[in-house]
Amino acid sequence: MEGFSTKDIVKKYGFKFTKSLGQNFLIDDTVLMDIVEGAKVNKEDLVIEIGPGVGTLTRELLKKAKRVVSIELDSDLIPILEEELKEFDNFQLIHKDALKVDFNEIIGEEKSVKVVANLPYYVTTPIIAKLLTGNYKFDSLTIMIQKEVAERIAAAPDTKEYGALSILVQYYCDTEIIRKVSPSSFIPQPKVESIVIKLRRLLEPRVKVQDEKLYFTISRDAFNMRRKTLWNALKPLKLEKEKLEQGFADAGIDPKRRGETLSLQEFANLTNSIHKLME
Structure with a gap:
């Protein structure tokens, strides 16, 4: 991963972080590799990446996947991503808000689909809800989220973390916590700890309901x-x-x-x- 560090790219383009977009970019290579490993990306996979930042994780995904489609909202990041990842012919970039994307249009006829996301914390729950309830055919979602949200997702009944989000996610998925991530793994540093969690889509919802x-x-x-x-x-x-x-x-x-x-x-x-x- 030499010569392609997040800090280098941010400096090279003089990129300014937008506070309202909740941008925190990963600078810890071990976390990047753990996300790719945790997602178990291989040459059969279409990977949909939400929030590619400056493309450091995208590059590692592109080396392993059949195809990577990255969805980015920030206009300032589009030319950086296009320039930095131009050598890859299995890369597609969509400049859009992920909450407004029809994922089935991207998925098409693909059989093996994995979603990877490093999201601003304020859109975490709406994106998870959209992906799970939208009838999209993907195998897993490997996502970096705020530690408290991950704990709520994986919580068991009769704990203070257990709530509506636990029910929503566990109805559709098995959950597996991949690793913790400290604030020092990002620029700028967030005030909270993060967790990489993998949600594996169940073939059938966990329980049978009429409505x-x-x-x-x-x-x-x-x-x-x-x-x-x-x-x-x-x-x-x-x-x-x-x-x-x-x-x-x-x-x-x-x-x-x-x-x-x-x-x-x-x-x-x-x-x-x-x-x-x-x-």
Whole structure:
């Protein structure tokens, strides 16, 4: 990886970081290699990279993958990426906001698709939600995110980290924490620790529900009011008292419990029994 350091490129082009875009570029080569290794990129893969920065990670991905499509929002980075990666004929750059991209257009007929992302922390959750709920056919998402968010994603029931994001991700994926990353691995240094986490897409969702939208509504409502019992938290569903009582009884769940004590399967049982009563 000699001669292609993030610091060198930033200096070469006089690149100025945009605070509003939450830009923090990786300067630690061991982290770059751990992301590539963790994502298990090989010559069969189309890799979609979100947030390539100045292309240091992109270069390593290009060496291993069949093709890399990088999505970058910042206009100032486009000419840098085009210049620095011009030797690769398996590279495509899309200048767009990843939240507005139709990933299926990029994926096309590709069979093996991996997503790699080093995202500004403020867009982490919306991007993960878009990728998981958008019916996109990818195998895994290897992503660098704020330590607290990674802990929430991988959290087990009955912990303070467990919440609606845990339910969303674990419904669709297996989670594996690859490594921790200290603030000194970036320029400029963020104030928080980061974690590289891999989300492996399950062939089928982890639990069977009749109505996914209702499942996520119930889990969101349950965590929106953490201090409240499930009975109170689910009042926004506007179900008649008798029906709600019946729903809890059919699911075998005590309405006095709090949302954070329920497993994904228990949320599924509750959703399915309420769904039946709403028909």
